Amino acid sequence: MPTNLPPEAKAKWLKFTEAKTVEEKIAALEEFISSVPKHKGTENLMYWATRRLSQLKEELEEQRKKKGGSSGPKFYIEKSGAAQVVILGPPLSGKSLLFSRLTGIPYDSPGIPYTTRLPKPGMLKFENIYFQLIDTPSIPFGSNERISWYNRTIGLARNADMLFIVVDATNGPDSMAMSAIEELEENGIYLKKPKGKVEIIRGSRGGINLVINGKIVDATADDIKKMLKEYKIDHAIVKVWGEVSLDDIEAQILENRTYRPGIVLVNKMDLFKGDLNEMMRRMETVSKVAPIIYISAKTGLGLESIGRHIFSSLDIIRVYTKQPNGDVAEKPLVLRKGATVRDVAESVHSRILKGFKYARVYGKSVKFNGERVGLDHRLEDGDVVEIYSKG
C-alpha cells in the first residue's frame, strides 16, 4: 500500500537519512514521526519508525555508558569467519543447547526460561571454512510480554548475515515460527527474498537515470521520477533487477526493509510424538518464507546438514588462489556468488589488479583446466585461480 506521505514528511525523511550522529538521527526521526499522518497506508512505516527510534535511543545510551568508562557487558559482537548467523527464538526452544552442539562450547544452562541474558559467539566449522554463530537471549514472539533486551536482540538480527529461528516441535512450531517471521517483518527484517531488487545511488548531478534489468509492475518511468522528486531526490541512478513495484522503490528510499536469509529449525524432534505428516502440512506456510530443518539438539538429529544449509542460503563461493608454479592456497577466499576474476585480483592486492595480464582457472567454471580467462570471467565454488600480472 502506498504511504502517500505529505511533502513535509518527505522533506523530514531526507533530513533523517542525512543525519550523521545518533543524536541527530533521533531528533530527525522524532520530527519525521510527528509529521506523518496516521492512517492504514502509514501503519507499517509508523510501527517501524517508532521501533527504530527506541533502538537509536538505546544505542545512544550504550555510547554514553562507554564514554563514561563503564565496562558493562557488550551486546554487539564483531563479525568473524565467512558469515555471522544469529540464533533467535522463544524461551526454552533449545537455542543454547543447539549453539553448544554446533560450536563445541559447553552448555551451561539449567533449562530455565530466559537463562541466556547476553549474546554469545562461537564458530561452526563447515568443510574448510567457519561460520560465526551467536546465541541470543530469548524473544517471546507473538506475546505482549516486555523484555528489556528486545531492541538490542533485534539489532543483532539486523546486523547479521543470516538468521536461525529455533522453535520447539512440541509447542506449536508452525504458529511460533509464523509469529517470529511476522514480528521480524514489523521490525523491517524480511526472510523471504523479494522477486526483484532496487538500488538507489544518490548523486549531485545528472538528473534521474533508470537502469531496468527486469520490469516495474505497476508504474512508468515518469511515476518513479515523480516519486523521487517528492522525496527531493533530484540526482540518482536507480537500478532495478527482476520484478519490482512502486512500493518497493519507496521502501528502498525509506530504507525500512532489509532482507536476511533465514532457516527455521524445528527442534526437540526426539520429544515429538504426534503425526509427522500433519506437522509438515502445518509447516507449509512457513516453508513458503524460509527453508525448514527438523532437528534434535539433544540427540544430534539433523545437525550435520546445518553447515551445508548455511552455505547454500548465503549464496557464496570458495575460490583458491595459486601463484604461477606455486602451491594452491589452503584457505579459500569467500566471495559472493557471481564473483569474477576481478574480485579475486582486487582482494589479493590492488597492484595485482593494476598489472593484470590474464588468469588461468581450474575447476567448474571453465571448459578445460588451465583455461586462460580475463577479468570478467565468472567463477564457481571450488575454482582455483592463477593470476599472471606485470610486476
Ligand SMILES: Nc1nc2c(ncn2[C@@H]2O[C@H](COP(=O)(O)OP(=O)(O)OP(=O)(O)O)[C@@H](O)[C@H]2O)c(=O)[nH]1
Ligand atoms: N529432549 C530435548 N530437549 C532439548 C532439546 N534442545 C534443548 N532441550 C532442553 O530444553 C531446555 C531448554 O534448552 P536451552 O537450549 O537452554 O533453551 P534456550 O532456547 O536457550 O532458552 P533460554 O533459557 O530462554 O535461553 C533444556 O533443558 C535443554 O536440555 C532437544 O532437542 N531435545
Ligand SMILES: [Mg+2]
Ligand atoms: Mg539460551
